[in-house]
Amino acid sequence: MPEGPSIVILRDETARFAGRTIAQAEGNSKTVDFSALAGQPVVALRSWGKHFLIQLPTLALRIHLLMFGSYRINERKDAEPRLRLRFDDGDELNFYTCSVKPLPPDLDAQYDWRVDLMSDQWDPKLALKKLRAKPDMLVCDATLDQEIFSGAGNIFKNEVLFRIRVHPLSTVGALSAAKQRELVEQMRVYAFDFLRWKKAYVLKPHWLAHTKRICPRCEIPFLKAHLGKTHRRSFYCERCQKLYTSGAATTPITPARSGSKPRSRKTPPAS
DNA sequence: TGGAATGTTGGAAC
DNA sequence: CGTTCCAACATTCC
Numbered sequence: 001m002p003e004g005p006s007i008v009i010l011r012d013e014t015a016r017f018a019g020r021t022i023a024q025a026e027g028n029s030k031t032v033d034f035s036a037l038a039g040q041p042v043v044a045l046r047s048w049g050k051h052f053l054i055q056l057p058t059l060a061l062r063i064h065l066l067m068f069g070s071y072r073i074n075e076r077k078d079a080e081p082r083l084r085l086r087f088d089d090g091d092e093l094n095f096y097t098c099s100v101k102p103l104p105p106d107l108d109a110q111y112d113w114r115v116d117l118m119s120d121q122w123d124p125k126l127a128l129k130k131l132r133a134k135p136d137m138l139v140c141d142a143t144l145d146q147e148i149f150s151g152a153g154n155i156f157k158n159e160v161l162f163r164i165r166v167h168p169l170s171t172v173g174a175l176s177a178a179k180q181r182e183l184v185e186q187m188r189v190y191a192f193d194f195l196r197w198k199k200a201y202v203l204k205p206h207w208l209a210h211t212k213r214i215c216p217r218c219e220i221p222f223l224k225a226h227l228g229k230t231h232r233r234s235f236y237c238e239r240c241q242k243l244y245t246s247g248a249a250t251t252p253i254t255p256a257r258s259g260s261k262p263r264s265r266k267t268p269p270a271s
Numbered sequence: 272t273g274g275a276a277t278g279t280t281g282g283a284a285c
Numbered sequence: 286c287g288t289t290c291c292a293a294c295a296t297t298c299c
Contacts, residue, residue, distance in 0.1 A: 003278095006277080050278075065277095068297075069295095097294080099279075099280085144278095146279095154277055154278085203277095210277090233275095
């Protein structure tokens with residue numbers, strides 16, 4: 001479900017609930033005082049990257065769908081909702097398996113909208129400045145950094161790096177100024193491609209790199225590895241995507257961390 | 272069919 | 286003390 005464009009779709013689908021009063025709230029969230037929500041009008045429904053924000057007079061609710069979260073509007077899944085907001089005429093919003101966190105109501109004081117790839121206030125110059133401040137950062141990590149590219153996810157990373165023909169293990173500082181600019185520009189362009197394709201239910205057919213086995217450009221096999229600090233999977237073409245490194249300043253990559261030897265994700269048996 | 276995945280957090284480990 | 290590691294959360298698909 002969740003990269004920035006999907007949250008914009010959620011925001012658009014729920015826009016008509018703005019101004020309406022919550023009749024009742026319930027759910028299995030452990031962080032929300034449901035009784036405090038009833039009677040409050042929805043001041044605004046907003047988003048910042050992957051955060052869906054429900055602004056009320058006395059507080060805001062931050063909903064993050066994480067990897068498996070989902071929602072239903074005037075429908076119910078066969079599962080306990082984390083949060084359900086019921087309105088007077090029977091309309092309701094249901095959120096499942098997500099993180100719900102109460103925030104103070106003044107969202108403008110807490111969020112820098114210039115960082116959100118989907119925002120009208122998106123500021124490419126600011127992103128460039130943040131990139132330049134971290135020259136040793138790998139581009140596969142930079143493209144996932146929510147403080148630089150809020151809303152970008154792993155699909156963004158793979159698609160954009162393929163588009164601009166940059167190897168995921170390149171360091172930010174080794175890219176030319178023009179290439180850094182291209183990275184920032186294409187993150188924004190891809191965000192709206194993603195949104196358009198997702199709305200039309202044709203996102204996946206437009207993937208050129210993510211989950212792909214063959215490079216669509218030169219037709220040799222893609223490499224697949226879990227790279228960077230996040231160890232998220234990268235799909236890339238060694239021939240088409242250039243590796244930019246700045247030699248001495250580059251942090252050496254430990255072989256065991258390079259992705260060829262995935263670490264166990266299973267919980268070891270308790271003893 | 273078990274493993275992995277469009278993700279983040281908090282606390283342990285180093 | 287700062288950085289890194291990793292378990293936990295929980296659903297859906299292949």
